[in-house]
Amino acid sequence: MQTDELASPVETDALVIGAGPVGLYLVFQLGLQGIRAHVLDTLRHAGGQPVELYGDKPIYDIPGLPACTGQELADRLLQQVAPFQPAFHFGQLVAAIERLADNWFVVSTDKGLTFRTRSVFIAAGVGAFLPKKLALAELAPFEDTQVLYHPPEALDVTGQHIVIAGGDQAALEWAIQLAERPAARAARSITLLHRRDVLQVDEHTLARWHELLREGLVSFVVGQIKGVLQSDGPHRTMTGLHISHPDGTESNCVADRLVVLQGISPKLGPLSNWGLAMSRKQLTVDTSTFATSQPGIFAIGDIVHYPGKKKLLACGFHEGVLAAFGAAEFLHPERTGPLEYTSSSQRLQQLLGVSGPA
Ligand SMILES: Cc1cc2nc3c(=O)[nH]c(=O)nc-3n(C[C@H](O)[C@H](O)[C@H](O)COP(=O)(O)OP(=O)(O)OC[C@H]3O[C@@H](n4cnc5c(N)ncnc54)[C@H](O)[C@@H]3O)c2cc1C
Structure with missing residues (x-):
């Protein structure tokens, strides 16, 4: 899934900054909305804090998973998202986001990759993990x-x-x-x-x-x-x-x-220069869609602040669900329909590759 050698700029509907657990689950939810994402991270692998800071330690509060290590959680999230074939770009620090006159965004990295995207999702956690x-x-x-x-x-x-x-x-x-x-x-x-x-x-x-x-x-x-x-x-x-x-x-x-x-340490880095409303060094969001102060830019996970926010995996996953619905409405308002369940919707099951054509 790694695609580092790309001709810049890459054009996409959705670009996710951060391949931590919350970013990965968001990519899955975007997939269910029919939106394929490119994903960027400074690390050489997916998983964010659970892999970097407690990869071999057990987590006990993931719904339906009585115990799993940080690494196992990342592996399972990657397995879950695989049907949607996200394009991962590792070792890339997102340095700048610029809004164009046509309301697309240009996102560029420290290694010279450039993306033209209709929406941006900031799942940057406690900041970019960079080597000390x-x-x-x-x-x-x-x-x-x-x-x-x-x-x-x-x-x-x-x-x-x-x-x-x-x-x-x-x-x-x-x-x-x-x-x-x-x-x-x-x-x-x-x-x-x-x-x-x-x-x-x-x-x-x-x-x-x-x-x-x-x-x-x-x-x-x-x-x-x-x-x-x-x-x-x-x-x-x-x-x-x-x-x-x-x-x-x-x-x-x-x-x-x-x-x-x-070792590595997280740095908030360039994010504070992207012109987004912040509170306590975190991004403020509309909790119904996880939109930031800029239309088309969404934020979820440890990087956001709102009343009652808890920096927990389960909260970040919930935020990913609502951000994906918010993005679907933003990108494809014409497609909006009734809520569908993966347990019963043939359309969603087809997207997931778990059933034949309807
Ligand atoms: C020791 C410890 C134990 C924990 N245990 C639990 C637990 O038991 N249960 C629980 O629910 N929660 C636990 N947490 C909290 C949980 O790990 C976080 O809530 C969760 O990791 C947040 O996920 P995230 O995807 O938002 O951010 P992160 O996991 O921080 O991932 C963000 C990713 O974004 C990347 N990134 C950031 N900025 C940029 C940029 N500009 N360009 C490119 N990439 C960028 C980073 O490199 C990183 O990989 C624990 C946290 C710690 C520190």
Whole structure:
């Protein structure tokens, strides 16, 4: 379903910002209304907070599901929405929304994707999940080339000196998968750099890490980056890092690539500049349709505020239902008919692909 390489601008009826649980359920409800959506998220996967913040922890208050983990909830929502074939675009931060004279919107991302859409749905939760960056200006010129915050899984590291900054599960798993690559694709050196000598990982990962350390396939440096070593000449490249250690000593470390995996944190980001009415840093909405102050832009989930709002999954799902009905009325007023049930409507069942033609 991932479609990253698109000719911009993409034209669509509906564009959803946020592939968290509420955004996913909204896409399902839009599907029942006959509206196919494009979905954008800064993360590399769907699921929002339940996957990022409590993926392996149980949730007990989803209607009809006595217990499921955050990851399981996301998997089930993706399975439910699959018949409507939404187009997901991951690793994309929505940077701007502009209304055109014909009342369509142009939505653009930090990676240069542009959409022309008739309606926009903001399901941005507590903000865009973005990687925590290293606070060292000297690294900025090398970002996306030698300094990577979103390393692609198949990153080519052949013959290179790789430094991984971080000390949690994601950083260790990355270091381990690099160390386990076949000789033909192997890095020249793999160094894990963390400010403390305590690693926050599960037992199995820690055991594997110690094996690789003993075999000399990886090394571990405790310290913080204080500077960047660079090549001379007009086209500067990063050649290494200057590191300070907790005992007050300093050293240099060769680095062709620095992969930073220090976790993620949500940032409200550009959303506050989109000219929408807000209260307490959240979007205010009409609770009958979840329309924002701008016709054609709807908002649901943790990002909205209204009297009595509760930041709970069940509340967000309800908001998605009403937003989808509101959007159907906005986009296709001519189609409005009586309420139909998925349990009995052949039309809806056909849309879901669960019954033959009527
Ligand atoms: C630790 C914890 C436990 C919880 N347990 C429960 C529970 O047991 N039961 C319950 O009902 N609720 C629980 N919640 C609350 C629940 O997780 C939230 O209500 C729910 O995740 C809100 O869903 P959402 O889709 O609105 O937002 P989110 O889950 O935050 O998803 C929003 C998505 O939008 C993306 N995004 C935001 N801005 C942009 C942008 N500009 N461009 C691109 N993408 C963007 C983000 O990256 C994110 O993936 C818990 C929350 C936490 C933190």
